Amino acid sequence: MGNSREEQKAADGVDESWPMIEEAVLRLFDDLAEKPDHVAIGPRLTELGWSDIEAEYPVEACELLFRAQGRSLAHTDCLDRVMLAELATLLDEPADGMVLPNLADGCTPSSGQGQVNGILQGAPRGRLLVPVSTAMGTVSVTVVDADTLTYERLDTFDSSMYWACVAGPLDGDLIDASTEWNRAISAAQRALATELVALSDRALRIAVEQISVRVQFGTPIGSLQSPRHALADAAATLEGARALLGETWRHGGPMSAQIAKAAAGRAHRAVSDAALQVCGAIGLTAEHDLHRYVARGFMIDALCGSYQQLEAVLAERLFDIHSPGRALPAIISWG
Amino acid sequence: MSRAVHTTVGERRRDYVSDVALYRRDFRRYLSDLDTADDWREAFFGTAEEGLTHDARVMSQLNSAGWNRLGWPERAGGLGGNEIHRAVYYEELGYAMLPIPAQQWTLEVMGPTMLKYAPGLAEEYLPAYLNGSEWWAQGFSEPESGSDLASLRTRAVDDGAGGYVINGNKIWTSQGPTAARLLVLARTGTPESRHRGLTMFMVDAHSPGVTIRPIALASGRRELAEVFFDDVRVPHDRLVGDVGGGWAVTMHLMQYERGMYGYAVLNKVVTELGRLRADMATRGAAASRERFARVYIDVMAAQARTATTVRKLAHDGTVGPDSSIDKLLFAEAEKAVNDLILDVQREWMITGTRDARVSASHDELDTARAEWWYSRAATIMGGTAEVQRGIIADHILGLPKEKR
Numbered sequence: 001m002g003n004s005r006e007e008q009k010a011a012d013g014v015d016e017s018w019p020m021i022e023e024a025v026l027r028l029f030d031d032l033a034e035k036p037d038h039v040a041i042g043p044r045l046t047e048l049g050w051s052d053i054e055a056e057y058p059v060e061a062c063e064l065l066f067r068a069q070g071r072s073l074a075h076t077d078c079l080d081r082v083m084l085a086e087l088a089t090l091l092d093e094p095a096d097g098m099v100l101p102n103l104a105d106g107c108t109p110s111s112g113q114g115q116v117n118g119i120l121q122g123a124p125r126g127r128l129l130v131p132v133s134t135a136m137g138t139v140s141v142t143v144v145d146a147d148t149l150t151y152e153r154l155d156t157f158d159s160s161m162y163w164a165c166v167a168g169p170l171d172g173d174l175i176d177a178s179t180e181w182n183r184a185i186s187a188a189q190r191a192l193a194t195e196l197v198a199l200s201d202r203a204l205r206i207a208v209e210q211i212s213v214r215v216q217f218g219t220p221i222g223s224l225q226s227p228r229h230a231l232a233d234a235a236a237t238l239e240g241a242r243a244l245l246g247e248t249w250r251h252g253g254p255m256s257a258q259i260a261k262a263a264a265g266r267a268h269r270a271v272s273d274a275a276l277q278v279c280g281a282i283g284l285t286a287e288h289d290l291h292r293y294v295a296r297g298f299m300i301d302a303l304c305g306s307y308q309q310l311e312a313v314l315a316e317r318l319f320d321i322h323s324p325g326r327a328l329p330a331i332i333s334w335g
Numbered sequence: 336m337s338r339a340v341h342t343t344v345g346e347r348r349r350d351y352v353s354d355v356a357l358y359r360r361d362f363r364r365y366l367s368d369l370d371t372a373d374d375w376r377e378a379f380f381g382t383a384e385e386g387l388t389h390d391a392r393v394m395s396q397l398n399s400a401g402w403n404r405l406g407w408p409e410r411a412g413g414l415g416g417n418e419i420h421r422a423v424y425y426e427e428l429g430y431a432m433l434p435i436p437a438q439q440w441t442l443e444v445m446g447p448t449m450l451k452y453a454p455g456l457a458e459e460y461l462p463a464y465l466n467g468s469e470w471w472a473q474g475f476s477e478p479e480s481g482s483d484l485a486s487l488r489t490r491a492v493d494d495g496a497g498g499y500v501i502n503g504n505k506i507w508t509s510q511g512p513t514a515a516r517l518l519v520l521a522r523t524g525t526p527e528s529r530h531r532g533l534t535m536f537m538v539d540a541h542s543p544g545v546t547i548r549p550i551a552l553a554s555g556r557r558e559l560a561e562v563f564f565d566d567v568r569v570p571h572d573r574l575v576g577d578v579g580g581g582w583a584v585t586m587h588l589m590q591y592e593r594g595m596y597g598y599a600v601l602n603k604v605v606t607e608l609g610r611l612r613a614d615m616a617t618r619g620a621a622a623s624r625e626r627f628a629r630v631y632i633d634v635m636a637a638q639a640r641t642a643t644t645v646r647k648l649a650h651d652g653t654v655g656p657d658s659s660i661d662k663l664l665f666a667e668a669e670k671a672v673n674d675l676i677l678d679v680q681r682e683w684m685i686t687g688t689r690d691a692r693v694s695a696s697h698d699e700l701d702t703a704r705a706e707w708w709y710s711r712a713a714t715i716m717g718g719t720a721e722v723q724r725g726i727i728a729d730h731i732l733g734l735p736k737e738k739r
Contacts, residue, residue: 204732208732208733208734211734212733212734212735219735219738220735222728222734222735223734223735223736223737223738224737224738225725225737228724228725228728228732228734228737229721229724229725229728231728231732231734232663232723232724232725232727232728232731232732233663233724235660235727235731235732236660236663236664236727237636237664239640239660239664240633240636240637240639240640240660240664241636243636243639243640243642243643244635244636244639246639246643247639247642259632259635262632263632263633263635263636266629266632311625311628311629311632312625312628314628314631314632315624315625315627315628316624318612318624318627318628318631319612319615319616319624322612322613322616324613325432326609327429327430327431327432327605327606327609328605328608328609328612328631330426330429330430330605331635331638331639332422332426332638332639332642334355334419334422334423334642334646
């Protein structure tokens with residue numbers, strides 16, 4: 001029995017303290033979601049003793065933040081933190097935010113040739129890390145003062161989000177960061193895919209509740225075959241994406257992260273489409289919650305490669321690596 | 336070479352059981368050195384029976400070398416290990432782009448259930464299954480009982496001397512025309528007893544009173560059979576599970592049919608997709624590449640899902656209604672791959688020509704067409720996609736029961 005904690009941790013990846021951590025984090029994000037502001041979450045996580053939690057549960061802790069964010073619809077700088085963590089070793093002092101590639105550029109930094117360009121989530125603040133596209137598809141990074149950039153708030157599909165288009169001169173020293181950038185992108189893709197799955201879970205749950213209580217023709221419409229099957233199909237697609245994501249968190253490399261994010265984006269679309277149909281007119285209204293999870297997912301899908309962009313990249317890659325007699329890459333690892 | 340490998344697998348059995356990565360590495364090496372691999376890879380046949388005969392030889396070869404015995408218990412002709420060894424076995428055949436012997440499909444569905452519910456029969460007959468000298472078929476569906484399996488009417492009556500007499504009619508039996516034994520679900524209770532009055536039996540296909548009528552699919556291949564039971568005597572030791580316990584046996588089998596078989600068959604599907612990639616890479620087809628990537632992602636998602644089920648089965652967990660999600664995902668992925676092949680290679684599939692020239696191998700073309708037709712069955716057999724959606728709606732989503 002003395003070993004039971006270790007044994008259970010080995011079996012599930014977590015032990016009995018985990019449910020308490022999970023509850024505290026979910027509660028934190030629910031609190032944050034009460035406010036419309038974009039929140040720097042660092043201080044709030046420090047109050048929970050986050051560095052110890054991260055040390056003990058490196059994968060589960062990160063996964064939990066994005067699951068909580070999707071569920072709660074809170075606005076935080078979690079994504080910046082995840083990417084900065086992969087790039088931090090390159091910097092002398094920490095950065096406060098991350099300039100993300102413009103949507104059209106997918107995973108490729110939009111800054112280069114003396115010009116900062118990209119998307120910032122939340123208000124301008126402190127020192128921003130800027131990834132820069134350099135020669136031959138390599139990536140470097142530099143740090144700029146937020147004061148030196150111009151900001152234009154973007155007119156976003158989900159109007160509750162604070163995304164700004166940033167621009168300005170690029171004049172700091174460039175540090176070669178191709179390897180670290182690829183890691184930061186994979187980490188971001190795992191995180192974003194997790195958020196998409198959490199958003200989809202909520203959308204699906206809303207639809208299940210709606211059709212369970214909505215009565216037409218003298219019966220809950222959830223007892224009619226067509227809406228039942230529509231949601232069952234969407235649920236299956238979502239579970240496929242969740243399983244891929246689980247593989248990616250445990251064992252995944254860059255291609256696995258791309259695939260997981262593409263699958264999560266597709267699954268979010270599938271769940272959204274089914275939920276919007278079966279909820280009927282009420283599901284399209286501002287007074288009903290469904291649209292919030294749909295619209296947020298569209299935003300999240302668009303970052304670091306939308307499902308369409310990632311599928312195109314994957315298509316190219318699968319044919320680039322082809323050689324006669326070679327099997328397609330496998331994803332599953334038995335650990 | 337084969338003698339050395341033979342010794343190696345036997346000797347290293349314990350290492351392979353405890354270290355699945357080592358098993359993978361050595362099996363991969365064996366396959367890459369195998370001088371018959373090219374013939375095996377390019378073997379196409381004009382009939383289902385010839386295909387099974389060829390695959391039985393492959394089973395025999397892999398069995399005498401020891402490789403397909405990992406993942407099965409020693410008492411049943413295996414070398415120990417669990418479902419994960421079997422998953423790796425299928426992955427490595429896929430990695431080498433080698434077709435998986437068709438007997439493995441029915442083995443994955445029925446083998447685990449026999450080990451659990453009829454260990455004596457499993458010990459007696461599974462070794463022959465693993466070495467390719469026999470294979471079995473499932474007798475569940477009936478002409479009047481397809482999706483509504485619990486309404487089946489084939490009867491098994493106690494003969495008063497400890498045995499049973501079976502009368503009735505089964506249909507849609509995969510590998511039925513050549514199967515040596517049949518796993519038959521029959522009614523031992525009252526006609527109204529639904530799923531409570533069912534019992535599972537193992538029946539020799541050559542027993543007096545058994546008549547097997549092969550059924551050709553639209554491809555012309557005799558993939559299925561209808562089986563008639565006319566006063567077929569079955570001894571008491573051919574019971575699988577308890578009398579009246581046939582539904583529990585069936586549900587246990589379904590976990591494997593929807594999870595483990597799904598994982599195995601997805602490896603076949605990935606190999607087919609790999610062959611398509613080779614064709615597309617040499618012949619342009621740039622327009623279909625993004626669709627190829629989408630289908631590949633769907634296959635990977637289904638594989639990841641079924642892998643979680645394989646892990647549960649390997650740790651003796653029960654899977655239950657969750658396996659309906661696996662079934663839906665892998666069946667749809669299998670169809671999507673075969674549809675992509677049909678669309679990309681449409682000229683060849685429709686007229687047997689490539690770039691307006693008549694292509695040489697009729698058997699290869701016939702096999703490709705047969706694969707497409709058989710893939711249509713993916714969302715029908717083992718419980719239709721509609722049945723799976725109903726299970727998901729009830730047991731996973733918790734929706735109100737369906738109004739009928």
